Amino acid sequence: MNISSQYDRQPFSPFPPIEEQFHPPPTSRDLDHLQYHISLQEIGKQLQDAANAAYPHGQQSRYSNIYVLLLCWEDEDPKLPVSIEVQELHSLFEELYDFDVELWKIPAHSSHNELNRKVLDFVSLGGDCKDDLKIVYYGGHGMLAHNRQASWASRPDPKDPKYRTVKWNGIQHALEEAESDVLLLLDCCASGTATGNPDEGHGVTELIAACGFNTVANPVGPDSFTRALITELSLLSRMGPFTVGTLFNRILCRAQNWMPSGREVQKAPLHVVLTQAKKLPRGIQLCTRKQKKTPKQSPRNTSTSSLESTSSDPSSLQSGESSISSVSSELDVYPRIAITIRLQETLSQSDFSVGLFSEWIRMMPVLAKNVKVEAGFASFSTLLLVSIPVAMWCYIPSNPAISVAGIIRSPNLVPDVTLIPESVSSSPVKSASKNSEVNPTPSSLGWGDDTKAFLRLYKFNVSEQDEPYFELLPEIDATSRLPSQVYLDTSRCVPPHSFLIPSH
Known part of the structure; x- marks a missing residue:
């Protein structure tokens, strides 16, 4: 069921808009970062590891148990009826994916403490085993506290008698320290505020957020983050194991292609790797687990017209077929992430013309061939402009020698002016x-x-x-x-x- 966009996450507020209250933390745009460089060999290895993490070859889901905790407010804001979409998500995870799902509503009394206890209990579920996956979803209001930390709220107006808050940033640390892998799905304003440290923690923790640091999430309705999440999870359920990077890429494409009435720019979701496995970077994989049930326990036939476009035999995919085959077709299309790389090596024009980079890329795994060198420039060393699939970006370790140029949706549209006669x-x-x-x-x-x-x-x-x-x-x-x-x-x-x- 789709709700009209009249429902908004912040219909009124006595405070200035979020973008007027705060500015994002300092980024890597400072000029002193230009002194950082990376070797061609090291960036090649990082791109290869990112490709392996985003598109693991020949692997089934590594998890013995997958637990899902869906969170919303007990005293729901009637102007933001997230419970309708949350119920659909509950049915999808439970019936289609066969995950262990619990819907828990944040109480109005002692909200922060109760939620903190619930999350700690959830972390310890199943003995906090490294072979398990924990998924936490939240739908509702979100905001930035004055210390720039993420908070959740039952109402957007602090003067409302039913206004309650929880300090999510502090609670999230327990999930980042879990032995199991953790996937966070946050559909609220300022949901992209949460950032971790990839070098800390024990398992892999990934976040897909509805919007960025200082933006407002889309309202409940056809263009909401949760609606896109439900749609893409339904489609991907027929395609065998897939990574969170692939899920994010599809949600991003859907969000950017949706043109809601009265809005010129659609809110882009974010994907952040909060903690990462130190020895071997990897991505969280999802897939349906219904093949483990007996015929009597199998869920209802979930085939719908919306799934026909991905007609495959799920059982054959679950039996070990690589997620490469199920996502390789989407790698031929855009959008892609354009990044700049400052190399340690100083390369001449002849180095570019003899196919050095074609050979460099060809030495990587098959999916890494989708890494494309768009341009190369002489700098204080060498500056490369490279495009990669969206699903790979968040699995590249943070490095001041690598910067995001933007999202691209086509090849280079600017002709080589050296090849154009002056008269033309x-x-x-x-x-x-x-x-x-x-x-x-x-x-x-x-x-x-x-x-x-x-x-x-x-x-x-x-x-x-x-x-x-x-x-x-x-x-x-x-x-x-x-x-x-x-x-x-x-x-x-x-x-x-x-x-x-x-x-x-």
Whole structure:
């Protein structure tokens, strides 16, 4: 059941908006960080470890038991009815995934102490075994305290008689110190505030938050974080084991593609690795466990029309098929994370031209080939611009020599100006048409290995009178490298079906 977006997490407040109250902590943008560098060998190893953590090959879920604790307020805010979505999430985890699920409501009396005791009991559940996974979900109001620590609240207005709070940051430390792995799913304002130390703790602790440090989460409804979580967990249940990085990537794609009425920018979720295994970095894996039940105990048939797009035999996937096969198709598409890397080595232009980086990447596992060197520059050493799958980013250790440039949704749209004649580069962009002297083709535009990615920005047109061509989607502006029409490479005798024709 979807709730109208009239429900908001902060319908009113006597205080200024969160973004006006606080500024994020200092980041790695300071100029002194430019002195930090990393070797090509070390960054190659880190990218390989990140690929293995995000897409473990040939592994089933490592957990003997998976426990889920769903949290919301006993005295729920009627303007934020999260309980409807929480009940759906409860059914999904219990019936479809066969996890041990408990829905616990935070009481109005002694809220912080009671929640603290509950979380400690939850950590010790099953003897706090390293072979178990604990999942904690919260839906409700969240805010930043004046010490910039995350707090949860029953109401957004401190003057409300039913206003209660818990200091979540302090309670979260018990989960980070657990022997078992822990997954936190927080759907509240300022949920991205919680940050841990990857070098501390015993197991792996990962967080997927609905929004960032100083932002407001989407309200209950079709564009909420929990709604996206329910949808993607339902779809992934048919695909065998998958990592939290894969789950986050799909939630991010869904959130960024959703265009709610009256909003220009959709809130982006966050994925943070709070604690990590010291010897061998890895990601938390999820999968359904219903194959362990007897026929009489098997849950109801959960096949729905929304799952048909991922038609697979779950039993065959659970029997050991790699999660690579279930997610490799999504690695061919965007979005991706663009990062800058400052290398220790000083490389010349010839080093780039002889295919050094192609060979470097080829030496990594098969999924690491999705690491792409977008550009290289001479700096005080060498500066690389690299793009990687979103699911890999959070598994790369923090290093001041590595910085995030942003999320990209297409290949490089800017042509190489050194290859454009001066007369052409100084003239305005003209759309290609059937009357043009030379029709643009993927080869003439220099798309190369990015042809499939570029063609996702087009739709394929066929008519009896004209030559078949690709037409740029109406929401994208034409450029010299993205003309309004692109024709097939007939001179190279490439059949039309050899291209990836996007479906719209």
